[in-house]
Each structure stands twice: as C-alpha cells, then as structure tokens.
Amino acid sequence: MAGFSCVTFRGICHGLGSDYAPTELTSARSVVMNGVGKSYRFMRINPETEGVTCIQLFGNTPEDFTEAMKIICEDELLSRVDIFDINMGCPVQKVVKTGAGSGLLKTPKLAGEIVRQSREATEKLGKVLTVKTRIGFNDSSKNGPEFAKILAANGAQAICVHGRTAAQMYAGEADWEQIRLMRESVRDCGVYFFANGDVKDGPSARKILDVTGADGVMIGRAACGNPWLFSEVKDYLLCQNADKTIKNISFKEKCDMLLSELHGRIKEVGEKTAVCEMRGVMPHYVKGFPGASRMKVALCRASTEMEVRQILDDCLRLKEDGL
Template structure:
C-alpha cells in the first residue's frame, strides 16, 4: 500500500491511542514484528497531539512526539479545529523535520471534545472541515510528507458525514482517508458497520481508503478487506496487550505461517521489555505507573490469580515487575480466552454538541475552546 510517497510492505496502520502509542509501545510492536515475522512492514502512528499545543511547544506535547532513532516512517496525528493552528503545526513539523507523515483526527467521540465542536462532531461542518484539511496539505506542499484524515461514520444514525468527509478530504489533497466504522454516539460499543467502509470505498476512488473497527485477530483484517474492498486496515484496541498482533498481520498478508502465539512466560518477557522501554521514555516511576494498565490487557484470559494481579496493579519498580512476573507459570500456552475485544467499550449515548451545532453544516466558524488534549476515535 502507498500513502503518497510512502510505500508500506503491508496494508496495516497502528491507530493513534492516547496514553498507549508512545515511542515505547511503537518500538515494542516493531521489535516483535521483526522478531516474529522477519520484517517491519506497516505504519506505526504516534499518539495524538493538539495542533495548538504543538505550536506553543508545550513540554509534554513535545515529549509525545519522540521517535526511536531507527523509526521510519515517523508518523504523528494532529487534532485541530482551527485552520490557522493546523497550518502552523503542520509547518512546524515540516520545518523542523519532526515527522514523515501527518494524520488528522476527526474521530474522537468524547463528550468534552464533541460538546465544543471538536473530534467526531467537526466533519458535520463540511466547509470548516475542508479548510482544516486544506491547511495541513498547504503546509506540506513541496515536501514528501503526506496528509491523511481519519473520521467516523458521523454523529449518529441521523447524521452521517463520512461520504462527504471522504470526498472533501480527497479533493483538498489528502493522500488517504480512514474510517472508524462507528458513529460518535456508539463510542466504542456495539459492532462496527463494515458496510459503511465499503460505501466509502465506492465513493472515494482517487486515494486509498482504510478501514477501522473490530479487528482483533489477523483473520479479521483479511475479512474486512475482502468484505469492503478497502485498501488497508487501522488497528486500535485489537493490539492492546497483544503487540505481537502486527507480526501475525504481516504473516496473514504475505501468506506465510505466523509464529505460534506466545506462552505466558513469553508474554511476561514482553511485559518486562515494555516496562523497560516505558522507563527509558518516562523515567522508572512514571513508566511503572503507565505499565499497570497494560498488564491487565496482557494477562487477559490467562490464569494469574487475584492476589498477583493486585500486586501487579501497584507495581513501582522494574525489579518488582520482574519478580512478580516470575511467579507466573511460564509454561501456560496462549488460551482461547485471551482472544477477542479488549480495552474500552462502554455504551452508546447521545452526542454532546454545541448549541445549534446542527443548524448550518456550511458554517465555518471555528469552535470556541475546542482545542483540548484528548484522543480516541
């Protein structure tokens, strides 16, 4: 698959996830793909950053756009509601060589974002949406940095925006579009509607169309591409606690035999490596606080015992992490119970929107106070 000038050996993209897809997690995924499949073939996207915060050089934002020395292509996702901030942020990325690819987030369904007109609410304002995409593309003109756009089906079942969003993004110069096949009102609940990915693929023919939603196994990705005709897949919650999924996806798309799923002992080794990478990025204290949420995903479906799980949920040092994981039965094979959904799901709900937001889709007034740091989609 090609995204502008970037050629990928497999049509697989790691979705940006707040607090997850930092340099430590991306490095781990790439290491495991190389070790288990013999290659690094997909696109691994940094967690989302807010355009305004990047322009203002907020210290935590600048730390978020850290890449490994051998990471290529370097990919960053921007959240913005303002064409001017979008242009400035994209221009900064270009001028300072911060990344090789820019993705734009219009998929966040979180109420504190949508009630201010950001995230998944914004594509309803089609003129403003187009102006934001155009601003990012304009800032990268004359470079090899492609701009891509990710969005949802729409606000709810009465307000679908994905076909317009895909068309507008392509017309404004986006190199690819990606659809999370849920509405904002679904959040992460229910089932992704892959038929809408197929509809978008039929509607947008000038650039690659990627599908996202309910890919938890390599077979799911193959099935999505077969059912929808999409050009690639975006992997979000499916890789939580399973960073080796990208090796399995690589095997699925190259027709090779995938490596045997890891035993509990091998999973423990992966957790330790993840902890080491987090400690290197954040420092040991914050790194160990960050690994705690991942441990629950890693041990999903495995026999570990309530007492050990509680201790791991409070782990404070790398030495303690190693000692606790040594208590696991390393010989336990990967269980069927460890497959399937992980991460947030929640339930559907009405989408919080600014007052009169749905009155005029052609209004291009920049939403006030919408540039908050949050991710998802």
C-alpha cells in the same frame, strides 16, 4: 492510541510487522501556544525503530494545524516525521465539544478547509497528509461518504475510517458496510483508504479488506499487549496455508515483552511515570492466562520496575510448579 502507542510500543509493533503507527493524538493548539515542549513525549518518534513515522494532531482551526506543523518541523528530531495525521474521529466529550476530533464530522466545510490548508503546509514541509475519521457523528447523521469525498477533494492523501459513529464510542460492532460506502465514494480520487474496527486476527483482517475494498487495515485494541498480532495478520494475508500463521505466545514470552516495553518506556519518561502509565497496559499482556485477575491487581499496584519484575517472576514460578 492514547495511553498505548508510545514510541517504544510502536517500535516493538514495527519489529513485528506493523508498517506504521501514528502517535497518540496531540493538541495542535497546545503546540501553537506552548511549543513542542509540553507535548514532546506524546509526539516523540524514532525513525530508526518505527520505519515510517506519523504524528497525529487534533484541533478545530486550520491555522492551528498549519502553525503546529511548522513548529514541529523546527525541532531536530520531530522534523524527521513522514506523515501528519489529522484526527477527525476522537469521540471524547472534552475534544468534541470544542468542535475537534469527531466534532468535525458535524462541520464538513471546516473539515475540508483544515485539510486544504494542512495539505498546503505539508507540501511545503515535504510531508504526507492523512486523516482518521468515523462513519458519521450518530445514527441519524451517517455522512461518511460525502465527508470522505470532501477530505479527498481537499488533498488528504490517505483516509482511515473507524466503522463506528462518534455516539457509539467503542460500543457495538463496527459497521464495515458503511466503511465500504465511504471507500466507494472516493474510489476514483487516488486516495489511499484504510479500514479499521474490530480486526482481531488474520481472518477478520481478510474479511474487512474483502467487505470494504480498502487498500489496507489498521488495528487498534487487539494489538494492546499483543504486538505479535501484526506478523500474524500479515502472514495470514500473504500466506496460502493460513492456519500455520496462528502463533501461540507463551506466558514467558508475554512477560518478557511486557518488561521490554516497560524498560523502553522508562528510558523515555523515567521509572515513576512509565510504571504508572503501564498500569493501563500491563493487564493486556497477562489477560487470558490462569490467575490473570490476581496478577492484574498486583501489577496495577506496582510502582517500580523491580516490583513488576517480582510479580511476574512469582507468577512464572507458580506456573512452573504447576500451582
């Protein structure tokens, strides 16, 4: 997820049960034009902390994807990536208007050609090819089932579907029934199928799997500031005594995790950029706790690690004093 799934956070999530997480989306064109340098920090992986690694690319021409994949695999670290994921779900106007992201739902033939050529490339590079998409472009074009068939027929090895149309962005409820129809359409194609949208705990993960018949579940927003969710969900799915799997994470544990993510990010991109980028992330760690609104304002104004530490220490002290 753009703004959230940096290499540090993905490592934290893996340590807490996530099997794997893709990088945030990176422009294949930009890699072709500028090499890996400019996009390196978005594509950086750490096979030691992440387990399975996955770089997500977006674009609108098959050649950009195949060329970008080759360029990425010339880099010592990035060449260790396990999976290339093609984004066919991003609804942001800037991406869609170029025909990339969820714009590809409108051009299924091109989407198929992108997958076909990318699969040829990933075979040569020894990588796995997956696709992330949505149930359709808008209400009058829910072409998900045919689209999924095209992706599978052209060689996608796994498909992840977010149960909203591009027009919906993130509004309304995810339509798990449409995900089921897509799953059914590729049931005999030997492709792994992951369901995504509105999973926020063990019961919703169980339900999306039951409703859609998917092989696995992907979790987005609910994991922001809550990496413990992965072990909670995993325990719930595997454990008979499901109620015992719900964990109460204390404010102190949340603060410690926030600082550990910040610390990791500082090592990745330096203090100034890390604190700035964490402004969108920190509020997720403190939400739901008393005084969260005031804390969020203060955290969003912080510009150094020390300031963040100070704000959290003050809040912890007030909490201990019962104020």
